[in-house]
Amino acid sequence: xxxxxxxxxxxxxxxxxxxxxxIINKVKAWVACRQGPPVLQLYFDLARLWSKGVVMSTMASPxxxxxxxxxxxxxxxxxxxxPLGRAGCIFSFDGDVLLxxxxxxxxxxxxxxxxxxxGSAFEGMGAAREVSFAVLAEIGIITAxxxxxxxxGSISLASMFTPPPGPGAALLAVGLFIILLAENCRVxxxxxxxxxxxxxxxxxxxxxxxxxxxxxxxxxxAVKMMLFSALLVQAVLPLAHMPLGLSLxxxxxxxxxxxxxxxxxxxxTARLAFRRVPLLLTIGFLFCLFPLLLTxxxxxx
Amino acid sequence: xxxxxxxxxxxxxSSVSWPAVPVFSITKLVRVTGELLDRGARICSxxxxxxxxxxxLVAILAMDSESVLGVARSEPISGxxxxxxxxxPQAHLFEREVWEQHGLVPLGHPWIKPVRHANxxxxxxxxxxxxxxxxxxxxxxxxxxxxVIEPGHFRFQCQGEEVLHxxxxxxxxxxGVEEHMGGGPHRATMSQMETVSGDATIAHATAHAxxxxxLAGIEAPLRAQWLRALALELERLANHTGDMGAxxxxxxxxxxxxxxxxxxxxxxxxxxxxxxxxxGRGLIRxxxxxxxxxxxxxxxxxARLETHLADVEQATAWFWDAASVRVRFLNVGVVHxxxxxxxxxxxxxxxxxxxxxDVRYDHPAGWHRFSQAxxxxxxxxxxxxxxxxxxLEIQRSGRYLLEQLDxxxxxxxxxxxxxxxxxxxxAALVEGWRGEVCHAALTDHSGRFRRYKITDPSFHNWTGLAxxxxxxxxxxxxxxxxxxxxxxxGFDL
Numbered sequence: 005x006x007x008x009x010x011x012x013x014x015x016x017x018x019x020x021x022x023x024x025x026x027i028i029n030k031v032k033a034w035v036a037c038r039q040g041p042p043v044l045q046l047y048f049d050l051a052r053l054w055s056k057g058v059v060m061s062t063m064a065s066p067x068x069x070x071x072x073x074x075x076x077x078x079x080x081x082x083x084x085x086x087p088l089g090r091a092g093c094i095f096s097f098d099g100d101v102l103l104x105x106x107x108x109x110x111x112x113x114x115x116x117x118x119x120x121x122x123g124s125a126f127e128g129m130g131a132a133r134e135v136s137f138a139v140l141a142e143i144g145i146i147t148a149x150x151x152x153x154x155x156x157g158s159i160s161l162a163s164m165f166t167p168p169p170g171p172g173a174a175l176l177a178v179g180l181f182i183i184l185l186a187e188n189c190r191v192x193x194x195x196x197x198x199x200x201x202x203x204x205x206x207x208x209x210x211x212x213x214x215x216x217x218x219x220x221x222x223x224x225x226a227v228k229m230m231l232f233s234a235l236l237v238q239a240v241l242p243l244a245h246m247p248l249g250l251s252l253x254x255x256x257x258x259x260x261x262x263x264x265x266x267x268x269x270x271x272x273t274a275r276l277a278f279r280r281v282p283l284l285l286t287i288g289f290l291f292c293l294f295p296l297l298l299t300x301x302x303x304x305x
Numbered sequence: 306x307x308x309x310x311x312x313x314x315x316x317x318x319s320s321v322s323w324p325a326v327p328v329f330s331i332t333k334l335v336r337v338t339g340e341l342l343d344r345g346a347r348i349c350s351x352x353x354x355x356x357x358x359x360x361x362l363v364a365i366l367a368m369d370s371e372s373v374l375g376v377a378r379s380e381p382i383s384g385x386x387x388x389x390x391x392x393x394p395q396a397h398l399f400e401r402e403v404w405e406q407h408g409l410v411p412l413g414h415p416w417i418k419p420v421r422h423a424n425x426x427x428x429x430x431x432x433x434x435x436x437x438x439x440x441x442x443x444x445x446x447x448x449x450x451x452x453v454i455e456p457g458h459f460r461f462q463c464q465g466e467e468v469l470h471x472x473x474x475x476x477x478x479x480x481g482v483e484e485h486m487g488g489g490p491h492r493a494t495m496s497q498m499e500t501v502s503g504d505a506t507i508a509h510a511t512a513h514a515x516x517x518x519x520l521a522g523i524e525a526p527l528r529a530q531w532l533r534a535l536a537l538e539l540e541r542l543a544n545h546t547g548d549m550g551a552x553x554x555x556x557x558x559x560x561x562x563x564x565x566x567x568x569x570x571x572x573x574x575x576x577x578x579x580x581x582x583x584x585g586r587g588l589i590r591x592x593x594x595x596x597x598x599x600x601x602x603x604x605x606x607x608a609r610l611e612t613h614l615a616d617v618e619q620a621t622a623w624f625w626d627a628a629s630v631r632v633r634f635l636n637v638g639v640v641h642x643x644x645x646x647x648x649x650x651x652x653x654x655x656x657x658x659x660x661x662x663d664v665r666y667d668h669p670a671g672w673h674r675f676s677q678a679x680x681x682x683x684x685x686x687x688x689x690x691x692x693x694x695x696x697l698e699i700q701r702s703g704r705y706l707l708e709q710l711d712x713x714x715x716x717x718x719x720x721x722x723x724x725x726x727x728x729x730x731x732a733a734l735v736e737g738w739r740g741e742v743c744h745a746a747l748t749d750h751s752g753r754f755r756r757y758k759i760t761d762p763s764f765h766n767w768t769g770l771a772x773x774x775x776x777x778x779x780x781x782x783x784x785x786x787x788x789x790x791x792x793x794x795g796f797d798l
Contacts, residue, residue, distance in 0.1 A: 036563040125444045129466075129779075192629065195557040199451040200783040202444075203555070274556035274629040277637070278466060278780050 013094050017083045021226040022046040024233070024263045028190075031267025046226060053219035061212060064121040071118030072210075072217040076224040078111040083231050087162050089243035089251035096162040101149055104161065105142070108187075111224070112138055119209035126201045130208035133278070137186060137193070137205070140285035144183040147292040148176060152239060154299045165238040166245070172295035177240045179291030181265065184232040186285055188225065191270040193281055203275075233262040309341060309368050312375030317668035320519045320731035321376065323747060331362065331379040331386045338364050338377075342393050345370060347649050349734065349743045351399035352758045353407040356381040360407040365732050365745055369667040374732055385410040395649030398764060421476035421797055433472050436462035441469070444779065448477050455793035463779055471774040471782075473767055478797040486746075486757035490517065490591075490725075499586050502761055502795030507533070507540045507576075508737025509759070509795075510589040512744040515670060515733035517591035520748060521723030525671070528716045529593035534672035535709060536576060536585050538702040541738040543572035544790070545653075545695040545702075546617050551787050552692055553624055556633045564620035571613045578606055593719035607710045614703040621696050634689035638773035638785035641686055650769045652740015652762045653698065654789055656682045657690035664736035678705035688781075691788040727752045739763060739792065761795030 026043035033040020042048075060068060085100050085107075087093035116135055119127040153159050156166040167173045186193045189206035201208050210221050237243070237258030243251045276284060311329075315321055329337065342348070346366040353360040359381035366375045379386075388411030389396035400411040402420045411417065418431045435443070442463055448456035456477040462470040482501055486494065498513040499506045511533050518525055525533075550565025573583040580588035580596040588596055598606065624630055640650070645658035655662045663680040665673045681697035683690035725748050732745040740762030749755040770789045774782060 032559060036559055038563065125442065128442075129444070191557045198555075198557065200555065201451060202446065202782050203780045270557070271559050274553075274558040274627060274633055276629075277633055278778055280632070 010094055013088075013091070014080075014084065016088070017080070017227060017230065018223075021230040022050065022223065023226075024229045024259070025226055027260065027263045028267040028270065031264050032271050035268070035271035046222065050219045050223055053214075053222070054216050056215040058215040058217060059212075061122050063123045064212075068118055068121040068212075069217055071114040071121065072213060072220045072224075075111040075114035075118070076220040078107045078114065079224045079227050079231070082107040082111070083227050085161050086231055086234050087165065087238070087244075088234060089238070089255040090246060090248040091252060091255075093162055096160055099159050101153070101159055101161050101164065105146065105149070108145075108228075109138075109142070111228075115206075115209055115221070118213070122212045124212065126204075126208050127211060129202075130205055130211075133205045134209060137281055137285065140282055140289065141183050141186045144179060144285065144289040144292050145187075147289060147296055148180055148183070148235075148239065151176060151292065151296040151299055154296065163244075165243065167238075167240055167242055169242075170298075172298045173240045175291050175298075176295045177236065179288050179293075179295075180232075180236045180239055181262070182284060182288030182291065184229075184236055184262070185266065185269065186281075186288070187232055188229050188266075190266055192273055192276040192284065195275050229263070230259065233259040236262055308344060308371055309346060309366065309373060309375035311337060312341065312364075312366065312377045314373050314375050315732075316373060316670070317664070318515045318519050318670040318731075318733045320522070320726070320729045322726075323728040323730050326363075326730060327377045328361075328380055329377055331382050334362060334364060334377060334379040335387050335389055338366065339389060339393060341366055341368075341375070342389075342395075344368075346375070347646075348393075348395050348399060349374065349732065349741070350745050350758050350760050351396060351403065352745070352756070353403045353409065354378070354747060354756045355407070359383045360403075360409055362386070362403065362409070363730075363745075363747075365743070367668065367734070369662060372668055374668070374734075376730065376732070382409065385412050387411070388413040390414045394647050394768075395765070398768065419476070421479045431474070433460045433474075434462070434470060436464075436469050438464070440464050446782075457793050459782070461774075461779055461782075466778045466780060468774045468777055468779050468782070471771045473771055475767070475793055475796050478794045480794075480798065482798040483757055483759060486754050489754045489757070495590060496586075499584075499589075501759055501798065502739075502763070502792040503584060504544055505540065505737040505739060505742065505761075505792065505795065506584045506586055507536045507589065508735045508739075508742045509744070509761075510585070511537060511671070512733045512735045512742045514589050514591045514593075515735070516731050516744045516746045517723045517725060519731045519733065520725035520729050520746065520752075522726060523592070523720060523723050525593045526717040526720055527672075527714045528597075529718045529720075530671040531709065531714050532579070532594045532596075532598060532718065533589060535598075535706060536579060536588055537735070537737070538678075538706045538709075539572060539576045539579070540585060541702050542613075542617075542699060542706075543569050543576070544738040545699050546572060548695055548787065548790050549617075549621055549624065549692065549699070551790075552634075552688075552784065553630065555784050555787050556630055558624065558627060558630050561620050561624040561630075564616065564623075568613055568617045568620060571609070571616070575606055575609060575613070578602060578609075590719065591723050592721060593717070595719060597718050598713075603710060603713065607707065610703070610706060610710070614699075614707075617699055617703075621699065624692075625696070631689065633781075633784065634692055634788075635687060636685075637688050637781050638777050638788060639685070639687045640769050640773050642684070644772055645686065645769065648768045648772065649765050650740075651765045652736070652738075653681075653694045654691060654740065654766050654769050656680065657694045658686040659684040662741075664734045664741050668734050670733070670735075672709075676705070676709065678702060688784055688788040725752045725754075737762060739790065739795075740766065759798060761792055761798075763791040763793075763796045766791050767796060 084094040116131040119131040156164040158164045194205040350365040362379040444461040446459040458474040501509040547569035553561035642659040743760040745758040747756040
């Protein structure tokens with residue numbers, strides 16, 4: 005019974021996640037007065053990639069194939085720690101939030117490892133950019149988690165989402181949204197639609213991947229998007245105190261709202277130059293820092 | 306007043322008999338050319354003419370302030386000659402080209418290597434300039450690119466994200482356009498001239514038609530000149546609009562990208578309304594134009610033009626209103642005014658570096674003798690300036706077109722096919738949307754082409770792109786590239 009429960013919850017993550025990039029693309033198409041690809045496009049792409057063979061560089065070691073698998077498993081494991089409102093999470097223990105941070109770091113390391121395997125100048129550049137910007141993005145996530153832990157007095161994801169209403173929640177929402185855009189390689193940090201290798205961050209790291217490993221990369225990216233959206237929604241709305249139905253509805257609505265916002269940002273602003281990326285990431289970090297100070301000061305006063 | 310003396314002076318689109326071209330010793334030609342360049346002239350074309358076993362060097366200079374061209378040639382030489390490049394960098398590609406085509410070695414040229422081909426091997430096989438150092442890395446891009454574009458190889462020397470040096474190797478699309486012209490004009494010549502650079506069909510076709518007409522000593526009927534001027538501006542509108550959209554696309558600014566892609570097509574369709582082809586193929590012929598614009602189509606053209614101009618005004622306004630777009634362009638990819646004039650930039654790229662350089666204004670020929678659009682200039686030399694100049698030219702070309710459509714001239718559109726005079730040299734400059742298109746032709750004793758030299762604006766401007774990358778982040782290369790929008794095939798010929 006418990007196994008079935010775990011599988012059902014896991015399926016929710018694995019099956020629903022690829023909807024999010026579809027919604028983003030639909031929003032972008034709608035703003036540009038285009039019809040756009042179907043919302044289910046990523047499912048078709050995954051099915052197509054899964055049935056294809058793998059092209060592998062003669063320079064690369066088997067690590068080139070292992071790295072995407074490790075990254076996917078790490079992201080999915082992180083998702084298993086993330087609760088979905090009142091429905092709760094798949095696994096939970098004290099301090100699991102630290103594991104979440106390290107799993108995301110492991111996924112990033114693996115992607116960079118896979119990129120370096122090819123020996124291509126492009127992919128090396130992409131990996132260098134990814135890890136440089138990640139340093140700043142991770143500070144933001146850790147600060148946000150500290151805030152939530154301080155608010156709830158818990159370091160387990162299952163019980164740490166008890167945001168009090170107020171300016172702190174609003175600030176945290178902005179900060180986490182900026183970090184969500186950076187972590188998921190969206191405009192203004194990266195351009196998922198560009199064909200220009202010299203300007204890419206994440207896309208250039210996966211340039212040489214094909215077939216099932218590439219499907220894993222795309223699917224992992226969708227799960228990561230859902231993970232960060234769920235984090236953002238729960239850091240702002242006290243879903244854990246709502247009735248189950250309302251909580252789930254608010255969760256779903258919140259996630260859709262977040263990805264629509266991502267689509268709108270992508271439709272209406274240009275990308276940042278790389279030298280300005282640290283500036284925006286620092287702003288994201290500050291938006292997460294102020295709620296931390298607010299919560300801390302409340303405790304002191 | 307003759308500032309180009311001792312060169313032979315002639316206006317754009319006229320011819321001179323070959324024996325009347327002043328002949329200097331090669332050292333004197335190089336010295337005098339240098340003196341004239343010091344006085345503000347610039348090189349339009351510099352090429353060799355085969356004379357038995359030896360080669361005459363021909364220099365065609367433009368003195369923009371006087372609206373005249375000057376020509377001189379050397380005695381037939383072989384072996385080597387003193388290079389102009391160390392003092393006048395604008396000569397560097399011309400000298401490399403002459404070395405490649407005729408084997409004349411420019412002594413003192415700092416970087417002598419093939420321009421288009423070397424004994425059948427690919428251009429990228431020649432050694433590239435390298436920066437040494439532990440932190441320096443090399444990035445090779447192309448010749449196959451991710452987008453649907455032409456082939457070219459770019460070799461970056463980088464320190465981290467910063468580009469220290471960029472070297473561009475082209476020649477992958479060398480078709481032998483100039484070589485085919487020998488003994489011409491042939492039956493296919495006009496079609497070949499229209500595809501020297503397909504997006505600048507009107508500019509190259511007009512230049513070739515001017516060459517043929519001036520060699521025959523005739524002029525196209527006035528109405529044909531009027532039609533050519535209209536088509537030239539429509540070509541400029543379509544391409545500049547496409548560029549604005551592409552620039553927006555490169556910074557992921559979707560509204561302008563989507564709109565401009567569509568409006569570019571609208572402008573191309575206006576050219577199709579004139580002559581049945583979206584790029585204007587088949588419109589221009591030596592002696593005039595083949596398709597007339599009857600009053601009814603003229604009214605349709607005008608009405609649609611007004612709509613499309615309003616659309617493009619709106620689409621570029623989104624672009625300029627977005628701070629996130631402007632900040633990507635400001636102070637990125639700068640080519641200073643002095644650099645621009647040293648390397649002889651032409652077209653919108655030169656005007657964006659503060660040089661007032663526009664053939665329609667400086668060397669008016671055809672319809673532009675009677676009416677001109679104001680020259681669009683921006684001083685800063687960065688991507689913002691190049692985008693700004695294109696944006697201004699869209700407005701001004703639009704206004705110019707609407708004015709000209711209100712005042713059509715009557716008359717024939719096609720004179721009998723011109724017959725080139727023997728032993729004559731001519732040069733025709735046209736301000737295409739990329740800049741100065743220069744066609745120079747020399748006929749033999751029977752009036753067939755002995756030498757035909759095409760200089761696409763890209764030939765001058767690729768060096769500008771390489772310079773703009775110095776000290777710029779490598780991730781801004783696509784933006785810089787798009788802001789110059791140079792032709793690969795127009796260069797490769």
